[in-house]
Amino acid sequence: MELTTLSRKRSLLSGYEKEPPLYTKKCLKTLLDRYETDRATEHAKLKTSWGRPCTPEACVNGRSQLLTDTESFFQQVSSWADTQYSVKKVLEHLKFRQSSDDILLSESVNKKFLEFRCDITEECGAEDKQHSWAVIEKQEEVVMYGPYYPNYNNGEHSEDILIKQTQELLESETVSEEWKVYVFTMNSPCLARNTDPCMLNLVQKAKEWWSVYGVKTHIGFVKSWGFKGAKENLFRDINYSQVDCINQAEDHENYVKAAEKADLNPLCENLFSDVKYLQSPTRFSLINRVQGSDWKSYFRSMHSIFESKPEEEKKICTQEANTVIEAAQVLLSEKSGSFEEYLDKGGAFAFDYTFSSQVSDVIQDQMRLTFQQCWKEMVQDKYAEIIREKLTEDFNQCAVHVFIKDIVKFTKEYLEIGRMQFSEEAPQVV
Numbered sequence: 001m002e003l004t005t006l007s008r009k010r011s012l013l014s015g016y017e018k019e020p021p022l023y024t025k026k027c028l029k030t031l032l033d034r035y036e037t038d039r040a041t042e043h044a045k046l047k048t049s050w051g052r053p054c055t056p057e058a059c060v061n062g063r064s065q066l067l068t069d070t071e072s073f074f075q076q077v078s079s080w081a082d083t084q085y086s087v088k089k090v091l092e093h094l095k096f097r098q099s100s101d102d103i104l105l106s107e108s109v110n111k112k113f114l115e116f117r118c119d120i121t122e123e124c125g126a127e128d129k130q131h132s133w134a135v136i137e138k139q140e141e142v143v144m145y146g147p148y149y150p151n152y153n154n155g156e157h158s159e160d161i162l163i164k165q166t167q168e169l170l171e172s173e174t175v176s177e178e179w180k181v182y183v184f185t186m187n188s189p190c191l192a193r194n195t196d197p198c199m200l201n202l203v204q205k206a207k208e209w210w211s212v213y214g215v216k217t218h219i220g221f222v223k224s225w226g227f228k229g230a231k232e233n234l235f236r237d238i239n240y241s242q243v244d245c246i247n248q249a250e251d252h253e254n255y256v257k258a259a260e261k262a263d264l265n266p267l268c269e270n271l272f273s274d275v276k277y278l279q280s281p282t283r284f285s286l287i288n289r290v291q292g293s294d295w296k297s298y299f300r301s302m303h304s305i306f307e308s309k310p311e312e313e314k315k316i317c318t319q320e321a322n323t324v325i326e327a328a329q330v331l332l333s334e335k336s337g338s339f340e341e342y343l344d345k346g347g348a349f350a351f352d353y354t355f356s357s358q359v360s361d362v363i364q365d366q367m368r369l370t371f372q373q374c375w376k377e378m379v380q381d382k383y384a385e386i387i388r389e390k391l392t393e394d395f396n397q398c399a400v401h402v403f404i405k406d407i408v409k410f411t412k413e414y415l416e417i418g419r420m421q422f423s424e425e426a427p428q429v430v
């Protein structure tokens with residue numbers, strides 16, 4: 001991968017020039033003081049694992065407040081490192097749908113990100129796939145570096161490269177407190193992977209960059225990735241029968257009884273509530289959802305109708321079944337419909353279809369019936385798939401929301417994380 005570092009002089013903002021040099025003695029002293037103070041606590045903390053109690057010598061120096069905050073910060077971060085615990089926490093939040101909206105960047109920071117993104121796009125082209133870039137904004141110039149892409153062969157995420165690069169840039173120069181770090185990542189940094197997740201790494205680095213260099217960090221993203229994005233498999237068992245059973249049950253207790261009766265594996269209460277209170281799509285589109293072999297496989301049982309017929313009749317029937325299945329694709333190319341509308345459409349199609357006269361009446365009737373059954377199963381399957389996707393999307397959004405809310409109370413001095421807003425969206429009132 002080509003490493004791109006763009007460095008450009010920016011014209012200073014009006015009035016900026018009149019300000020005194022920023023790297024004054026006082027600034028330096030504050031910075032050094034903070035560096036020493038934080039280094040002591042950082043040191044103690046880094047030597048132990050996250051969330052361990054503070055060292056007594058640090059407490060006696062009147063830093064108990066700072067230490068308590070640092071301690072709580074690391075406790076909070078380490079609770080997120082325990083994926084099992086944090087997933088459960090997010091599921092509980094999701095149930096009430098109170099934390100499923102995005103946390104947005106403030107208007108001024110968002111504006112910066114939009115400008116930087118414009119520059120990067122101009123230089124490197126637009127990109128929809130996961131990538132990251134960063135900017136160190138100094139008084140007199142803006143250093144942009146990236147874009148970086150993940151390398152899934154060696155498990156490297158784009159943020160890993162970005163963190164390393166930022167660290168090197170900060171280490172190699174005399175950093176001013178006025179510098180700002182902007183980190184862009186298409187998907188919000190991950191909250192789970194087989195090594196330390198990017199979100200936790202970045203938050204920890206932001207704290208370190210603040211402690212050591214006094215710089216603030218801003219993290220902007222476009223999509224909420226949650227723990228593992230679309231690969232989230234928490235909802236994999238939610239098929240149509242489950243959805244139907246949940247929707248019909250008044251509460252979890254009744255659901256469990258009904259599920260056991262229907263030979264379904266009962267879901268836990270959190271998952272039950274997440275599905276129960278989901279804003280199920282009333283209208284949806286099946287276009288592009290079912291194609292090729294997937295489409296054909298739904299109608300496989302139509303062929304078993306004439307399986308035992310003589311060779312010649314079987315040949316005619318096979319051809320006819322293929323024609324019906326092919327013709328039925330027209331049902332998909334129409335605009336969105338409700339679940340019932342889709343079922344009705346399939347029923348009407350089967351009822352109205354004119355079969356070849358070579359196919360016997362008995363086989364024709366069986367084909368109509370079997371088609372309806374296959375069609376119904378397909379619609380149910382796709383409907384459940386849409387529900388799972390919606391749940392995953394809400395869950396991922398909720399995970400990022402809950403994480404930011406958890407962490408912000410400790411990091412608000414030096415870190416801002418949020419989703420980017422584009423001009424077509426309504427501006428946020430800060």
Ligand SMILES: [Zn+2]
Nearest residue numbers: 157189190198
């Ligand atoms: Zn990651």
